[in-house]
Amino acid sequence: MSPDTLKNLNIAVIGAGYAGATAALALGRLGAKVTIYEQAQEVKEVGAGIGLRPSTMDQFRKLGIFDAINAVTSPSDYFEILLAHGQRIAMEEWPEKEAFGATTHFVHRGDFIDTLLRVLPEGILKMNHRLASIIDNGDSATLTFENGVTVNADLVVGADGIRSQVRKHLFSDKAPVFAGEHAYRAVIPAADTFGMVDDGNLRMYVGRGTKIYLLPLLHRKEVSFDITCLATDSTPAPACDRDTLIGMLESFDERLVAITKGLDMRQVNLRAVYDIDPIPSWHSNAVVLIGDAAHAMLHHQGQGANSAVLDAGALADALAEAASVPAALAQFQADRKPVTDELQRLSRQGWSEDEINSVFPNQHQGEIGARS
Template sequence: MNITNLNIAVVGAGYAGAAAAKALSNLGAQVTVYEQASQIREVGAGIGLRPSSMHQFNTRGSGEAIKAVSSPSDAFEILTADGRRIAREEWPEKDTFSETTRFIHRGDFIEALVGVLPQGMVKLGHKLEKIEDGGSTATLHFAGGRTATADLVVGADGIKSVVREQLFSDRQPVFAGEHAYRAVIDAEGTYDMVADGNLRMYIGHGTKVYLLPLLHRGQVSFDITALNPDSTWAPTVTKDDILRTVEGFDQRLVEMTRALDMDTLNSRAVYDIDPIDVWHSDSVVLIGDAAHAMCHHQGQGANSAVLDAGALADALATADSVRAALASFQAIRKPITDELQRISRNGWTDDEVSDVFPGQKPGQIAAMASTSTTTAPTKED
């Protein structure tokens, strides 16, 4: 299908939206990205971009921009809380794609993705309030009375997707029963624990500690994920609260926790969504977290968004119609992301879960939370 005359509106300028905009504009489509924020920025810490994602960037013109602000990694290690190695593996797909995983700060990632888009493609300050699906077209209604009609709307508006809630599923995000505490710290304060550039995860006592090197920045992304029954979206915690989560861990990790600057710490309750049955109509499609937000244990959220973007572009380039392309896209991507959502929810042992949620088993926390009235607030909160 020739999509050079196709008018495409992308809702959201995050990983999924920016990657999709690049892939679709490469095909000649007329793409506009609508972002609710008044400026492009991303808080948080580091993420890993897998070889398959880097392959997507290389083939669609973003690879050099990503590599300029990221660090390569050869392998990852899983260790016990006190530092005994459980496993060491090279990154999967290295040979397939002739690439390795690269680590990047979330802010740098967004800037690189948006930076390769044509000037003027991203429209800031457009908060979506309503979407009307007209069959062959769809109309977006933004705060302030502005509207836009497109042949195809790509809903890339995250875990609290307006597009998903109004057209495909009104089920709310599900609390995963855990908190994530994230900070970017100077590499000098990490005792050379990741000087080789490789990811390490320490696990035990209901806590996972991730050390993700950002060596091109002279920094390390420090992530503590701990079981916790508090479902507040942005929980208030003290240094002592966080120190309790790393009791019994390698003393170097304890000291790194003790040295954290609480003013720069990002604290979040962890949420995902239940798999939804349908991602598309004839003129609207969901991608990224809007379609399949997942817990971060497998490190697949951003990577899945990138692969969604590429798969959507490929489907539109090869199908006979938009309708057929969207059906093909869902058929290819949904089985994969359904499985990633499932395994990402099951990140804890029986004993770890029962310490915090008496009587529960791994995989039951989300099910328990989904029957409550707890939901995640809007993106601005």
């Protein structure tokens, strides 16, 4: 689309999470008029860490915010996968490093979203705007919010997460899918982790039905500690039970058990784990889904936030290159959906024994079930 056409484009982004904030920044750099509508009164993230892959860091470089993101992250060279008792299954460098001229960086979720929101242009973010309805007019869309505000937009970007109202109203009313797992997450002092990740690299311990992730945040002198275990209670925010949690760790390294016993359970965030089934289409001629609204996935591949950022960049690229908004949205889906469909599939496998043996076929086949 021509620069003049882009400058006359009025874009409404629904949701101020990773996808929405990055999309607003990328689309604003095209010259479009962009406004983000966020339902909450303030944007908060749970205490946990995530990995930003080289392709994601490269996207931030293209957006001119690499230094801002880099300042709140720690670099990592590799990741390890180990059996519950500590025997190494695999140790690999992060992929994409050479291709994108950056390595994986670890960041606290709160620091990440705070940085993204801080670099947005002043006045672009409207808080306390919960979407009540959306009408697709064909070449535009009309939004009505619970506070009584009505907005007409040439393009609506649904970045409103796994329980997306944009998706529910226009594309799919299927509910999120419970994974049969609970995730316990806490950020703890690095001094409490017995030096297990002092080198700055991710370690994942795998037992029968339980996975423990230690993700170091060296710049904060902290570690993000995540235990994901089998569960039957699909309540989104179940009760946090120390005894049940410790009972899941019977065969694990005694240091991991000691870390768990020392947790302040009031600081532990417990959530039932959900994703969504792939949906046939993410877009109409004037509305498009990105991030978790389009393809919420389980956390086992660590690709949710990365996919959201890459969606934002791909959407901006498509609008810059296509002849019209409908053509851009079609191209965006064609570029991104095959990738995220596969990531959704892989993430559902959750580093099972079969998945580990397929990725690392010559290393300790069969030992996960036998020793954990």
